[in-house]
Amino acid sequence: MCRQSAIVCLIKSPTRRHRAIGPLADRLQALADPRCRRGKRHPFVAVMLVACSAVVAGTSTFAAIGQWAKEAPQDTLPRLGARTGRPGWYRP
Numbered sequence: 001m002c003r004q005s006a007i008v009c010l011i012k013s014p015t016r017r018h019r020a021i022g023p024l025a026d027r028l029q030a031l032a033d034p035r036c037r038r039g040k041r042h043p044f045v046a047v048m049l050v051a052c053s054a055v056v057a058g059t060s061t062f063a064a065i066g067q068w069a070k071e072a073p074q075d076t077l078p079r080l081g082a083r084t085g086r087p088g089w090y091r092p
Contacts, residue, residue: 025049025081046081053080 025045033044054068077090084090
């Protein structure tokens with residue numbers, strides 16, 4: 001983990017140890033889901049991947065993340081783990 005500012009951490013190239021950790025989805029699988037069992041509609045990893053994608057795209061608020069997810073292309077959502085609604089349609 002980088003102990004310097006976030007900007008320095010983003011600019012620095014990753015070390016061999018950080019490259020060996022694996023893709024983001026695999027790293028998110030290790031996190032505990034803090035949500036209650038009741039009312040879960042989407043897998044935790046899918047929610048986190050959508051949120052990460054929205055932030056990388058430039059959003060900065062929860063409302064903006066929700067708007068990004070709503071407007072995300074249908075071919076992007078299955079790659080992020082979104083669940084299906086009707087056949088061929090993915091729900092953000």
